Amino acid sequence: MTVTSSILTGDRLALSRLLTQVENGTAEGRAALNSLFPHTGQAHLIGVTGAPGTGKSSLVNQLALYYRRQTTQRVAIVAVDPTSPFTGGALLGDRVRMRDLSGDPDVFIRSMASRGSLGGLAPATAAMAQVFDAAGYEIIFIETVGAGQAEVDIARLAHTTLVVEAPGFGDDIQAIKAGILEIADILVINKADQPGVENTERALRGMLELAHPVRRAFQHHGKMEIVDTPAQSSESLWIPPILRTIAIQSAGFGELAEAITRHREYLRQSGDWSRRERARLEREVEMLIQDTLATRFRAGIQGTYYAEVLGKVFEHQLSPWEAVKILLNGRQT
């Protein structure tokens, strides 16, 4: 039996091992991804991001429980935690908050280390989500690293992005800054039993009222990636709802799940679902072109020549731009 057919028939050990191969970028992993790709495109990818300590993992735990109790959909969770920049090690602790999901064969939780990536996800998160998608998990939660203000990669990957806030995490000026709040399809105030919840909600609501519909496009290497054009269909404009939850009391999750369903229907009806998918796949192809070209370049250049040119940069004889031009043209200096 091939890896692909094992995955498609629900072999959990084969799935787990393939996830490792994909995470490590091995040839076997890549080959399996190629043959699984036609089976992808079915799942609803739900991103969960927010500052450390706002309760992302507990929220995912409760949402997954809700989906398993109320629907027959299978749930996968990819939980990303940071890799140490000094040792390369990582402590992945998101499972601690997800113990309620243990024992359900239709829930699969996988922890991932960010491995040097700075956007809140790991380099292979998108590929791991594709594997879960092909394996028949209809709901895929992707929990980012506890994010600061600019870790917005999740919005490129997920269909629906939840930004989790908690009372006492900043004022109305934080709320109108660019970055993480902009990417929210749904704003969640978790720990809503804590003092200050009114202020947090007011600040977020104020931010939404100040905003007007903008084309959602990502600046990416100087090129605009248009992902979302709500202004073109103003009658079906999506305004992010603000919802309150208390994860430790399981409160507010019916409303949250309903908002996620409404967002999926909105994406389907407005055509944004396929627009987002295309933007994501286009970006993936572009990233792979960059990686492949960089690898090909390195394979084609002599290490000593590279070091020699680099040495001239170190001595300030060449600017980095000039060095790249010389290296790419293969001209002797």
Next chain:
Amino acid sequence: MTERKIRVLVAKPGLDGHDRGAKVVARALRDAGMEVIYTGLRQTPVMIAEAALQEDVDAVGISILSGAHMALVPRVIELLKANGQERVKIFLGGIIPDEDVPTLKQMGVAGIYGPGTSTDDIVRDVREAVVDSLTR
């Protein structure tokens, strides 16, 4: 290609709530460049085996201070085998009486560590034990 990282599950089964040792070991393994998945307190053997399966770990570290190791450890080993994960190495830490050590080792426990163990020894033993599975 990314280098293959050693993945270790650190788990705390049973009812005792003293997880300081487990955390110290988890931190030491992290600082040695491994990816450590920490499960938290009061895990059942079924939960530990399930987590090991989903995370595709190379090793499982179990911390027990309650004296229930002769019941819990064989059960974890049995469940890992049932899931097809017989290659996963098992390490045990906590309060383990000397007379139980030979039996546990015979069951397949790769290393047993009591209070006062140097974390360097644990890191070295884990690295050596999982060398084979890294090249698979």
